Amino acid sequence: MPTGLKARSSSVKIDFTIKIGGEAGQGLATMGFLLSKAFARKGLNVFANQVIQSRIRGGHNWFQIRASDARVLAPSAATDILIALDRESSCHLKELKANSVVIFDSTVVKMESTLGCPLDIPLAKIASENGGNKIMSNIAAVACVLGLLEYDVNVLFELIRESFGDKDKAIGDVNIKVAQAGYDLVFKKVKCNKLPSLSALEGKRKMLVSGSEAVALGALAAGCQFISAYPMSPSTGIMTYLAAKEDDYHVVVEQSEDEIASINMALGASFAGARSMTASSGGGFALMVEGLSLAGMVETPIVIVVAQRPAPATGLPTRTAQEDLQFVIHAGHGEFPRMVLAPATIEEAFFATARAFNIADTYRVPVIILSDQFIADSYLTVDDIDLKEVKIERNILSDEELKKLKEYKSYQITKSGVSPRALPGNPYFFVTADSDEHDETGRITEDLDFMRPEMVKKRNRKNLGLLKEARPPIRYGPKDAEDCLIGWGSTYGALKEAVDLLNSESRKRHEKVALFHFSDVWPLNEKHFTFLKKLEFAAVVENNFTGQFARLIAETTGKVIKNRINKFNGLPFEAEEIAKAYRKFKKNG
C-alpha cells in the first residue's frame, strides 16, 4: 500500500511525498532542501533523500521529500506531488496516484500523465515577469508546492531571507517576489487540486540534519580535533561540514594526498593526543587497510567513517549499498580487535559517532562507523539532540596520575588488555608506538616464547570488553510475533515500516512479524541472537547481493538463515518491497 496524504495507520494523519526530478545542476538539492526545511519549521517530520548520478551537469536525478506528522525514516514508493524539471522525470509518473499533482512548465518540458493531475505552470515566465532569472523558476515551483498544500508561505520567505542575508538582500527580495507569484497562482487558481490543506498546521520547529552533518556534529560534540580525508562520494560531506567549523570549534581539516596519508596522519594526530578521524567510501577505505592494521598494533585510537556505495571498484559513486560489512570487519592483516557501528538512522549517526570516539579511546582500538550513501545524503528531522547525553571519556593519564607513577609502559600487559595511555610530550615518561611486535615498552621484540603470545592475547583480550559494549538489536513489533525480519544499519526505516504494514494485514494471510535490527554489527555477541530460538521464521534483509550479515549470524550462532531479502541495484529499500518479499516467502513456505 503506497503512502498518501490520508492516514495509513490510525496514528498517522499526514504522510505525503514530494519528488523533484531534473538534471544535475538544475538546483534540485536547493529546492528539496528549502521544502524540507519549510515543513520542518512547522514541526512536521521530514525524511528526504537524494537519488543522483555521478556527474555535475545533466543526467537525471531526483530529490524526494516525505513529510508526516509521525516519524518517517524511509522513502515511500508513491509520489503525491512531482515537480518535473526535465523530460526524464516522466519515469516517475508511474508512482503517481489519483490525487497526485505534477508540476511542470510546458515551455521547458512536456509531461503527459494518465494518473494524477497535470499542472502546467509557466514557471519561467513567473520568474522573468517578477524580475528573476531562469534559475528562479525553481523557487516558483517550490512556492507552487506550498500553494497546493495551502502551506504558510511566510515560512518560505523567512528561509529565503535567512539564506540571502543582508548582504544579498536584493536578490532575496526578487526570490520572494517570484515565490509569492507562484504561490498565489496555484493557491488561487488550481482546481484539480484535491490535496488536503495544511493551513492549520502549527508545531515546534524541528532540526533538519543530513547524515553527513550528523556524523560531523557527533565528532564535534565528542571533541574531535583532526580529520584527514581525501574527497570521495558519499563521504565528502563530513569533511566539508567540519571545514566550515574549523575556527570556531578547534578542528583541523586536512585534505590528504591519498587515503593512506589520511589514516596515517590521523593516527599521528591521535598518538599526539587529538581525537582524530578519517572518512571515505569503500574504495578509499581499501587503501587504509594497512593503516587499520597499524592502528590495531600500535593501539592508537581512531574513528573511521566508511560511507558505502555500490562496488566493486568505482562502481556507482553516488548510489547506496551495504556491501562492505564483511570487508571492514576483516580488513587488515593479522588479528586485532575493532568495533563496527552501523547507524540505523541519521539521529543515531550523531550519537554513534560520539560514542565511537569513547570506545576508541577506552579500548585503544579503531572504531568504524559503517554508513552509506542513503544515510549520508538524506535529511531527517530531529526533535532535539540532548548534548548532555554525550560524555567524553578520554582515558588518558593526567599529569597528576603520571607524576605519581614509578614507571610507564606504553604496552603494559593488563587483565583487560588495555594499557594505560600517556601522551608524548609529558615531562615524565617516554611514550612509544611500534608497528613491529614489541615488548611492554614498545620496543621491537623477537621473543617468541613469552612476549609474542602474551601480546597477541593482550590485544585480543580487548575484544571481550568490546563484546560488552556491543548493544543488542532493537526489537520492534508485536510481543507475540512468530516471524521476524533481521536487518542492520540504514535499512531500519524501511524495515520498521514494512513490519507495520505486514502487521496491519489480515492474520489469515501470514503471521505477526517483528523486526530485530542491529546497529552494533561487530563484534557480535551470541547472546543477542537468542531470539532466533523462539521464532518460527526469520529472513535477513540487506542492501547487498551475498547476504553478508546472514553469514555473520551463521558464523556467530551456527544458525544458517536461508531466507534472504536482498537489493543491490544501488537504491535503498522501500517498505513495500520488503513486505512483498516476505509475503512471497510465506506463500512458498
Next chain:
Amino acid sequence: MPTGLKARSSSVKIDFTIKIGGEAGQGLATMGFLLSKAFARKGLNVFANQVIQSRIRGGHNWFQIRASDARVLAPSAATDILIALDRESSCHLKELKANSVVIFDSTVVKMESTLGCPLDIPLAKIASENGGNKIMSNIAAVACVLGLLEYDVNVLFELIRESFGDKDKAIGDVNIKVAQAGYDLVFKKVKCNKLPSLSALEGKRKMLVSGSEAVALGALAAGCQFISAYPMSPSTGIMTYLAAKEDDYHVVVEQSEDEIASINMALGASFAGARSMTASSGGGFALMVEGLSLAGMVETPIVIVVAQRPAPATGLPTRTAQEDLQFVIHAGHGEFPRMVLAPATIEEAFFATARAFNIADTYRVPVIILSDQFIADSYLTVDDIDLKEVKIERNILSDEELKKLKEYKSYQITKSGVSPRALPGNPYFFVTADSDEHDETGRITEDLDFMRPEMVKKRNRKNLGLLKEARPPIRYGPKDAEDCLIGWGSTYGALKEAVDLLNSESRKRHEKVALFHFSDVWPLNEKHFTFLKKLEFAAVVENNFTGQFARLIAETTGKVIKNRINKFNGLPFEAEEIAKAYRKFKKNG
C-alpha cells in the same frame, strides 16, 4: 615422542634432525642447504626449515634439517645433531636426546650439555690449517655431520664443485680440503658417536625445492610472463627466483614503487594478454585491496601470492602465521568472486600456482595463493614433477574465433557469468575494461533497473563455477576414525604426523583420529563438510589466535566447532604439540 634415528612407525627406518644454530650472516642457510642437498642426492627425503630474525647480521637463527627414508613434511621437536655456531644455540640443548651430538668449536663458543654428546671440534683451526678462511669452518662443520653419519663425503665434494664451478675452482678446492679434514677428524676419532651409519645408503637423487621456488616454478610452467612486486619477506624469494630466469623463460620481473603499483601493473599486463602475478605478504597485500576489487570489477585474471607472516602491521617479518585467511577472503570493497588456494606442501605449491593461472583465466577472477613463511622458506625433497600434469588453459578468443564473430562485448552477460575474453590489439574488435559499473560493452552505466542488477548477478554467478573447482579436503587416517582434526594450508605435515602419532597410541587412551585437510579454502563448498556429521569429535588446528577457518566452517555449515588448537607465536606447529592438545581435550572432554 620425539623423532630419532630409530624407526618410529614400522615403515620409517631413518628419521633424524640436524639443527644449525647461529647468528644472521654466519652462513647457516648455506650450510643447511648443502646438508639438505647432500641427503637429497642419495634419495633421502628431506624437510628443512629456517627460523630467522628480522635482521641481516647477529641475533639467533636456526636452520633445521629433517631427513628420513619416508616422506616428512614438518620439523620435529627433537634434535639429533646440533651445530652450535653461537652461544645462544644453547637454547636448543633441551631438544637433545641421549644419543644426540653437539658440534661446536670451543675457541669460538662454549657449550655445556647434560644431554647428548658434546663434540668440541677445532673447526676454525681445521679451516685455517687447510688454507681456508674463517667462514670455511662452516664447511668443516658440515663435513663433520656427514662424518658422524658415515655418509659418503664425495656427495659434498660434488656439491662444492658445482657451486664454485670452473671459474672459482681454486676456492672450491680449498673448501674440499677443509671438508675432507673435518670429515676425517670426526669419522675416525669420535667415540661417543652412537648415531647409526648411513654408509650403505643408495637412492635416486631427489629435487630439493623451497616454497618460494615451487611457486615461481609453477608460474613459469604456467607461462607466466609478468610479475610486478615490491620486496617483502617472506614473499621476496618468488621474484628473486623469477628474475634469474627472465631471459630464458620470457618473464619480466618489475620491481614496483609500491604494492598498489604491483597489482595495477599486473592487471594492465594481464589485460594486454600476459599471464601476470604479484606477490607480497599480508601488509603489502593490504595495499592491493583496492586493486583486488578492481580485478573483480574489470574481470581481468590475476594471481596474487600472499605469503603470511605474523601481524598486525609489521609484526614479525621473518616468522610464520595463518592470520590472513578471512582477510584475503573478504578483502576489497563490494562483492565479487575470488578463489583462495592454500597449498599444504611445497610440492603442492607448484601445482597450485599453475592451477591458479588456469582458474584466473577460465573465470576471469583473481586467484590468491595463500602461503606463509613456513612454506616459503622451507625446503622439501620432491620426487619428480610431472610437467605433463600442467595444462595451460587460457580461454582467450583466437584470431580465428574473433574473425567469425559479428560483435564482441567485453562484458557479455552469459549463463556462467564468464564473458568471452579478447585481447586489445586484435584487428576486429575493441576491448574495454571499466571500473565503473558498466554495460556489456564496458561503458559506464547508471541503469539501475536492469544493467546494475544483471551485472552484479553475472559477476557473482562465477562463484558457482568456482565452487565446482574447489577440491574436497584430503582425508588421512583410519577409515573408522571417530575423531578428527581439521586443518588447512601449511599445517598439513605436522597434522599428518600428529594423526600417525595419536593412532599409534593405545585405544584406551583415546579414539582413532583422522585428518581432514583443506587446501582450497575459498569458496567453501558445504558438501565438503558432510564428514562432520559422522564424527564424534572435531578440533580445528590453525596457526592463528582467533580460529579463522573454524569461523568459516560455522559460516558455511552452521556447525560451530569450539575445540580449537591454535599457535600464534610465529613458529610452525610440531606434530607432538598438536597431539598433546588433542589428548588434553580428550581428558577434559
Next chain:
Amino acid sequence: MADLESLGKYETAWCPGCGDFGILDAVRDALVKLDADMHKCVFVSGIGQAAKLPQYMNCNFFNGLHGRSLPVATGIKIANKELVVIVTSGDGDIYGEGGNHFMHAIRRNIDITVIVHNNQVYGLTKGQASPTSDLGFVTKVQTHGVISEPVHPLGLAVTLGAGFVARSFSGDKEHLSSMIQEGIKHKGFSLVDVLQPCVTFNKKNNFVWYKQRVYKLAADHDAHDKHKALEKALEWGDKIPTGVIYQDGRPTYEDACGLMKDKALIGQDVSSPSRIAPVLEEFL
C-alpha cells in the same frame, strides 16, 4: 585507420563549456592526423572528469581506479609493446592520488603518452583543491584558501628525467593536437599537461585567466637544455609558457629491458609447460 566518424560520437557527462571538450576534440584530431590504427591504441585512465575521455570514443580502453592509470598503462606496454598507450588523467588523479606512480613511471621512461587535464581542481568530487591549485584558492574544504605550495608538474617531470615534457591549453585545439601528436611520436614517457578551465568549480583559473597568460615558447627555446627547461618549467604567474619544454632521448624501458628487443612479450612462446624441464634439473 582513424577518422572522425569511426571514432564515434558519444553523449558526455561533462558540463557545457567544460575544457574537457576541447581536449577530446584535440585528441580526436591528433589521432586522425597521425592516421592512428585505433585497434593498436589503448587508452588508459583513472577516475575523474578527465578520466572519462576514453568512454567517449570508439577505442580500446582500461578505465581503472582513481590515481592508478600509470601502473596499468605500464603493465599494458610491457606486455605488448606494439600497442600505442595513451593515458588521460586529471590533476588530482595523477599528481595527487597517483603521485608516486607519476614519479616512478617517469623514471622507467616507459613509452606512453600522458595527457593531463589540469583544471587545478577536483571536478568530479565537486570542487576541492587539487595539488595544482593556486595558493589562496578558496573551496568548501580549503575554507581559508590553499596553503600548500602547488606542485609544478613540469618541473617535477624534468627533474625526474622525463623524455618529453610539454604544456598546452584546451582552448587552443591546434596547438594541443600538435603537442599530443609529438608526445605520441616521442619514444619514451611523454607528458602533455593541459590547462583546462573547469567552468563549474574553478572560478579563478577560468578561460580568460588562462587565455591571458599562456604564450608559446620561443622558437629558439632549447628543449634539450635541462637547466633552461627547468626554468621554463617552473615559470607560472602572469606568463605561462606552452609548448615542448623539455625533450630527451634516453632509452625507453622497452629497449633497456632487453626482453622484448625482437618481439612483444606476449608474442613470445610460453605455451608449453615442458619447456621448463631444464630448470627442474637444476634442483636435483
Next chain:
Amino acid sequence: MADLESLGKYETAWCPGCGDFGILDAVRDALVKLDADMHKCVFVSGIGQAAKLPQYMNCNFFNGLHGRSLPVATGIKIANKELVVIVTSGDGDIYGEGGNHFMHAIRRNIDITVIVHNNQVYGLTKGQASPTSDLGFVTKVQTHGVISEPVHPLGLAVTLGAGFVARSFSGDKEHLSSMIQEGIKHKGFSLVDVLQPCVTFNKKNNFVWYKQRVYKLAADHDAHDKHKALEKALEWGDKIPTGVIYQDGRPTYEDACGLMKDKALIGQDVSSPSRIAPVLEEFL
C-alpha cells in the same frame, strides 16, 4: 635535557660497519649540542634498517609502517606543534613506498626534520635496488642492472619548494651533526639526505666511493637562489656536493593554518559537548 648518557645505549640489529651507526652517533651528537628537551621530541620512522634508529635511543617514538612516516609525523605536528618532530627514514621508505607523501609533505611545509639514510639500496629486505640506486646497479632482482633513472631527491625537494634541503655523509659525523642541527632549527620542512654505506648489500657505493666524491659546498653557495640550488641538487657523479643546498623562508603549515597561532591544537579546550549547542541552532 639531552646528554649522551640519558640517551641510553642499546644493542642494535645493524651489521658491523654499517653507516647507520654513524648516523645514530650524529643524531645523538646533534641532540646534545642542541640541548634538546627529549620529552618534547618525537622520532617517527617507517620500516627498514634506517627506520630502526629511534629504537636505539631513550625517546618518544612512533615506529610505523614502511613508507608512511611522513603522514604520521605530519599528524603529530598538527596535533601538538610544541613537539619537535624528527623523521628517520630510508631511501626505499621515503622515495619508494612513501614517494607520494614526500611530495606532499614538502608542499605543506610542515615543520619537521627528515633524515634519510640513503644507502641506495633496500637493506632490510636483502639488497634490491632502491629509487636512488645508480643506473646499472646489479642485484638479485635487477639482474641486468638498474634501468630506471635514479630519483634526485634533493632536486625533487627543491622543485617542490622544500624550505631546507641538505646533504651529508654518514662518514662525517661533525658535518652530519651540524646539518641535523640546522635542519631542526629551520622552521619548516627540512630534508637531510645522508649518504650511507650499506656494507652488506651495496658493494658499489661503499665508504670509499662516497668518501672520494663528497665535497663541501663552497662558502659562497647561495642557498636562497632556487636555480643555482637546482643545479647543485642535480649534481651527481665524480663529485657530490654536501651541505645546505637550498633554504627558503616560506610560512610553515602551522603558521599558515591559522588554527594554532596561540596554542597547540591539543591545548585548546574541546572538553564540553555542550559547546556545540549554537551549531545545533543552525539546523532549526
